[in-house]
Amino acid sequence: MADMEKFDLLDDLIRGRISPTDADDLCSLVLADTSSTVPAYEFMGMSRKEWTACAHGAEFSEVAKWRANGWPNKCFKCDGLIVSDNYGWIATHHDGELQLKHVVCPKPT
Secondary structure (H helix, E strand, O other): OOOOOOOOHHHHHHOOOOOHHHHHHHHHHHHHOOOOOOOHHHHOOOOHHHHHHHHOOOOHHHHHHHHHHOOOOEOOOOOOEOOHHHOOEEEEEEOOEEEEEEOOOOOOO
16 A cells, blocks of 8 residues: 555545445455555544444445434434444344444343
8 A cells, every 4th residue: 555545435435536336446455455554444534433334244335324414323123322432332234224233232132
């Protein structure tokens, strides 16, 4: 990545400067560089919270929507409050969309 500069992947998606496929390709390039001392999420302008959601399987475009429009603040399972900055959540697909749920949800299964 010596010839690459840091960038804001999610902002580029939000503004339509790159496509979801471009985002995946850029991420692959960043992750392939094992010589970088900068964490991949930081190089791509993402927060730890955003990177965590992607690690749970969220698409970059889904996390970009959350950045632009606000993160969910309710557990889809129990409807309890989730403060996404405090973690304790899992990003997962439910009813056809990406949502958050508690890691240990108080509602029994």
